Amino acid sequence: MLGRDCYAKEDIVSLLEATDPVDIEAIRRQAEAVLLENCGGDVFLRGLVEFSNICACDCLYCGIRKSNQAVRRYLLSQEEIVQAAIQCAQRGYGSYVLQSGERQDEPFIQFVEQAIRAVKRQTTGGHLPQGLGITLSIGEQSRETYERLFAAGAHRYLLRIETSSPSLFRALHPPAQGFEERLACLRALRETGFQVGSGVMIGLPGQTIEDLADDLLFFRDLDVDMIGMGPYIVHRQTPMARHRETVAAQRPRILTQALLMIAVARLVLRDVNIVATTALEAMAPQGQELGLSFGANVIMPPLTPASASNDYTLYEGKPLAADGGDQLEQARQARIRSLGREIGLNRWGDPLHYFRRKAQPAARASCD
Numbered sequence: 101m102l103g104r105d106c107y108a109k110e111d112i113v114s115l116l117e118a119t120d121p122v123d124i125e126a127i128r129r130q131a132e133a134v135l136l137e138n139c140g141g142d143v144f145l146r147g148l149v150e151f152s153n154i155c156a157c158d159c160l161y162c163g164i165r166k167s168n169q170a171v172r173r174y175l176l177s178q179e180e181i182v183q184a185a186i187q188c189a190q191r192g193y194g195s196y197v198l199q200s201g202e203r204q205d206e207p208f209i210q211f212v213e214q215a216i217r218a219v220k221r222q223t224t225g226g227h228l229p230q231g232l233g234i235t236l237s238i239g240e241q242s243r244e245t246y247e248r249l250f251a252a253g254a255h256r257y258l259l260r261i262e263t264s265s266p267s268l269f270r271a272l273h274p275p276a277q278g279f280e281e282r283l284a285c286l287r288a289l290r291e292t293g294f295q296v297g298s299g300v301m302i303g304l305p306g307q308t309i310e311d312l313a314d315d316l317l318f319f320r321d322l323d324v325d326m327i328g329m330g331p332y333i334v335h336r337q338t339p340m341a342r343h344r345e346t347v348a349a350q351r352p353r354i355l356t357q358a359l360l361m362i363a364v365a366r367l368v369l370r371d372v373n374i375v376a377t378t379a380l381e382a383m384a385p386q387g388q389e390l391g392l393s394f395g396a397n398v399i400m401p402p403l404t405p406a407s408a409s410n411d412y413t414l415y416e417g418k419p420l421a422a423d424g425g426d427q428l429e430q431a432r433q434a435r436i437r438s439l440g441r442e443i444g445l446n447r448w449g450d451p452l453h454y455f456r457r458k459a460q461p462a463a464r465a466s467c468d
């Protein structure tokens with residue numbers, strides 16, 4: 101079943117059901133081989149700045165949901181965002197991710213446009229003739245807003261579908277936040293010209309292996325360029341904290357499942373970028389390296405200033421911020437190299453899938 105061109109849902113389910121360490125290791129090795137063959141061994145680092153936790157959404161799992169009164173809300177200054185970007189470029193990361201809670205108001209959109217332009221201006225030159233590559237992760241916006249943000253200079257966008265099961269999506273979100281709207285945003289992003297990333301949480305209460313297999317098929321059908329998936333982790337100050345015990349009991353299995361999802365995503369989608377998420381690191385020591393060894397090729401080290409990072413707790417146990425400084429950075433890079441992988445420094449590290457789909461728009465259809 102390993103090493104196919106095309107995977108049916110049953111194949112994906114049986115790979116995701118693996119429990120025997122020998123089988124899991126075989127899947128891991130195959131995923132690594134597919135990665136090396138399709139993308140090479142470079143790991144790309146993207147500095148992540150969580151520039152605001154002000155959020156108009158009320159997702160039932162998320163610690164910074166609008167209804168959580170216990171959160172101190174913040175918006176970094178333009179200067180703090182640019183400073184973190186300069187640090188990002190100095191470390192050789194090549195790309196920068198601007199993430200925040202979701203707001204659609206005009207002052208916010210203007211703020212983001214201004215930040216994108218300032219980061220580009222301040223990081224262009226030397227190794228980066230076009231400045232840092234900029235990825236946005238600021239949620240659902242109108243098509244017009246996406247066009248403005250793209251015109252300002254961002255060229256990648258992450259918007260997780262959270263789960264591709266419409267009924268599970270409904271159980272995780274208030275009625276005002278619909279599945280169809282999320283899907284329409286993903287399509288609008290793609291039409292705008294962004295490299296588009298999506299993803300899901302793994303281990304959600306009520307989520308089945310079939311749902312996870314459908315998630316991977318969803319990514320394939322949507323023809324995404326990037327994937328970011330991680331374990332669901334309970335946050336106490338959310339309605340879903342009532343599932344705390346059930347989730348805790350499944351913790352070891354959720355970690356394995358998250359790693360298998362990365363590996364099988366690599367087998368099925370081959371040339372996309374896959375991130376080893378921070379939530380993986382929160383679940384297991386060296387979780388991110390595990391993610392890389394199961395087929396991920398991107399890491400997003402946090403660059404959010406420590407003063408703000410404590411207030412950006414989407415889930416509990418999130419590794420705290422920035423800035424370990426240069427020594428920690430050296431250690432990180434040494435750990436990546438010890439996996440036999442190189443670090444793609446001073447390059448944007450765009451997903452090869454994006455260029456291939458541009459060159460051959462019909463290529464995916466052969467899988468149907």
Ligand code: 5AD
Pocket residue numbers: 161162163260262300301330331332333334335379414415416
């Ligand atoms: N556990 C894991 N991931 C979470 N996210 C939000 N809350 C949690 C949680 N409790 C993820 C969502 C969102 C991304 C920014 O963070 O998938 O898209």
